[in-house]
Amino acid sequence: MRRTIVEYPHPVLKQRAVELNDFGPSLHALLDDLFETMKAADGIGLAAPQVGESVRAFIVDVENTPGSVREFINPECIEMKGKIAFEEGCLSFPGLTETIPRAKNVTILYQDRHGKKQRFEAEGLLAVAIQHEYDHLDGVLFIERLPFWKRLWRKVSMNNR
Numbered sequence: 387m388r389r390t391i392v393e394y395p396h397p398v399l400k401q402r403a404v405e406l407n408d409f410g411p412s413l414h415a416l417l418d419d420l421f422e423t424m425k426a427a428d429g430i431g432l433a434a435p436q437v438g439e440s441v442r443a444f445i446v447d448v449e450n451t452p453g454s455v456r457e458f459i460n461p462e463c464i465e466m467k468g469k470i471a472f473e474e475g476c477l478s479f480p481g482l483t484e485t486i487p488r489a490k491n492v493t494i495l496y497q498d499r500h501g502k503k504q505r506f507e508a509e510g511l512l513a514v515a516i517q518h519e520y521d522h523l524d525g526v527l528f529i530e531r532l533p534f535w536k537r538l539w540r541k542v543s544m545n546n547r
């Protein structure tokens with residue numbers, strides 16, 4: 387089922403999402419809904435809080451081929467290395483893109499939809515997408531990852547409108 391994507395400044399986007407411990411049908415339905423909603427919106431990642439569910443789950447799909455979607459439940463980034471910057475967008479901020487500095491490589495521990503513990507290493511765009519969605523689980527939005535001077539400039543230019 388396609389869900390409505392919650393947009394900034396909805397308060398659920400600023401909450402710390404809670405751990406999941408039920409890996410039954412309701413979680414599977416949520417993950418399937420995230421996939422359908424993300425595809426319909428042409429996104430490469432979507433986190434549960436973006437459909438109003440404050441739980442620690444997100445999906446990413448940068449390859450966009452059948453079966454290439456990756457699901458992360460209760461994730462924990464254990465290592466981040468290198469530097470990269472991509473022009474990022476967010477389905478909760480329609481029309482806005484910003485170049486955000488991120489780690490180039492990320493190692494993540496997580497559980498799959500059956501509760502099995504997994505480990506995954508990602509690089510490049512996939513690593514960026516993982517970091518972006520992971521942030522959503524902690525209520526951190528991509529614009530908050532902008533360098534300080536850029537955030538300041540945005541504030542000044544908005545105040546002068």
Ligand SMILES: [Zn+2]
Pocket residue numbers: 475476477478518519522528
């Ligand atoms: Zn986002």
